[in-house]
């Protein structure tokens with residue numbers, strides 16, 4: 001890792017690298033005829049018998065699909081979408097595990113000029129209802145395992161379901177596989193403008209429900225740049241991003257980014273565990289892996305013997321979602337002979353600060369790295385002044401000097417993060433003298449757990465639905481494995497008493513109603529919550545007390 005330091009990539013370098021007009025012209029072809037994300041991520045690679053997807057089922061069965069296979073499937077998806085009245089600009093939601101149909105659905109949605117909205121398969125009815133509500137999706141595509149949750153969602157749109165053998169088709173649903181088999185694969189792509197949307201994501205807030213993050217086609221520039229410069233993806237790589245495409249890192253960089261570069265991606269349908277991850281790296285010969293630090297910490301916990309099996313196989317590893325501990329970096333070096341680099345980004349804008357595998361700059365263990373060319377990142381004080389090295393402040397993007405920046409506001413919601421010419425990320429950082437960025441923490445109450453961003457308001461709202469709960473405050477507390485875990489402070493209704501059974505009942509309630517990953521792993525029953533004179537819960541006081549308690553322990 002002894003490379004020449006180039007410090008912070010300067011705006012001039014970025015512009016040179018990404019002269020936006022040239023890039024747009026290259027990427028979009030003739031702007032008069034427009035752009036289509038399906039063409040960028042699939043259509044332009046057909047006719048070459050080129051591999052696009054290695055899909056491992058939960059049972060370990062491997063299916064390999066070429067770009068031509070995906071072109072055929074996505075064309076059939078379009079026939080189905082047209083039949084149900086989906087047209088350009090409409091939203092199609094997908095709640096599917098990592099199976100080939102998911103990629104076909106996404107590509108088909110884009111091909112027809114529509115907008116894809118991911119619904120994480122761990123979501124419960126509450127999380128689904130809110131997202132479908134604000135997106136106005138015209139169709140949800142799901143599988144039998146997830147279909148039941150939609151029965152508890154008010155006014156859900158039409159559903160197309162992927163059935164397993166023996167499953168009955170719910171009344172009114174479309175049988176997805178039957179419809180595709182009967183459909184025509186021919187569908188000309190609908191050209192769009194760079195400012196038109198192709199994804200509708202969501203992000204966790206602190207004072208309200210998640211907000212919609214509209215993603216315009218221009219974001220393809222940034223997604224491709226990340227794959228090339230930060231992941232350092234090469235045509236000879238066997239690439240596996242283990243993040244779920246129900247979230248930004250998975251949708252942007254396990255599907256869109258690699259396919260855009262014409263390089264195959266990998267899906268494993270089963271749940272994550274360290275053993276299967278080692279098995280898959282060995283079996284498929286994975287050379288470039290991406291995932292969250294929690295996943296890497298679980299690989300470490302499996303021990304040196306398990307690692308020895310794949311030592312030297314991985315050319316590079318990339319980490320996102322939470323800060324990467326130097327300990328993991330050393331362990332990867334010693335036991336896997338693989339450089340693992342920390343990357344930083346958000347649903348809004350994707351990755352922006354990285355220890356790039358594909359650029360030559362110094363790598364500083366424990367730092368998030370350097371601004372990606374195409375972004376001018378700054379550290380701001382509360383008054384909006386740019387700060388120098390070793391001064392903590394809010395990480396922000398200088399909008400006018402960041403040609404790759406695409407986020408310009410939440411869907412139908414205020415965006416106070418954009419003001420004065422900057423987009424403020426909400427993360428507290430400081431610049432090191434060499435221009436790398438060190439992460440300090442969140443400036444708000446968003447919880448970072450195992451790479452997921454969890455909004456405390458949503459968890460509190462789910463808890464309050466339970467008859468035992470009068471009031472709840474939810475915070476992230478430090479955890480060695482998952483960075484933070486969700487902890488709930490609960491004021492019980494008069495007839496209830498705190499107990500282990502009730503703790504478990506509340507956890508199960510949140511899992512079922514909101515999401516399987518966002519439940520409180522700790523519950524403390526309290527008689528009151530700290531509040532401001534105006535009655536606002538002071539989560540920061542609870543968090544501070546927990547940090548102190550854990551330090552002491």
Ligand SMILES: CC(=O)SCCNC(=O)CCNC(=O)[C@H](O)C(C)(C)COP(=O)(O)OP(=O)(O)OC[C@H]1O[C@@H](n2cnc3c(N)ncnc32)[C@H](O)[C@@H]1OP(=O)(O)O
Pocket residue numbers: 120121122123242243244247248249250272273292293294295296320321322345346347350450451452453516517518
């Ligand atoms: C810029 C960015 O976007 S950064 C990256 C975005 N974030 C991510 O992609 C998340 C990264 N994290 C992960 O993938 C996982 O946390 C891992 C692989 C690191 C660790 O996985 P695990 O600890 O095994 O479980 P995970 O955190 O996914 O799930 C928590 C719970 O939800 C459940 N769950 C997770 N996914 C699902 C699902 N699809 N359906 C039902 N339940 C689920 C799990 O079973 C688990 O339940 P448990 O606590 O009772 O065992």
